[in-house]
Amino acid sequence: MWESATDYEAVFHALPSAVALLNPQMVYADANEEYLRLSGRTRAxxxxxHLFDVFPDDGLVERRDEDIDAGLARLTDCLTRHPTADADSLADRLLSTLIPLGGNTDDTALVVIRL
Known part of the structure; x- marks a missing residue:
């Protein structure tokens, strides 16, 4: 059987593009030097x-200081209270309900499609 003499770990770390390896649970397993440089973090x-522990996302539903179930409950509650609202009105209500007091620290995008 053919065996490779290539040191894949050395190749990974020498790649010119930023690359990180995450396991299926989105936990960092490794990152190359360019990824570390661009992220401003050390390997340690x-x-x-977890990806979101390193780069938290404060969105309409997911927030760094609470369980995602709380955000999903807010979303479900708002959708339940406005079942017949047209897409524009529903978007306005979702934004006014889901954006935290004091505003978001991240950009916010919302797409509402009425089927």
């Missing part, structure tokens, strides 16, 4: 941490 600051 990444390995073993």
């Amino acid at each position: 600051q990444l390995i073993g941490l």
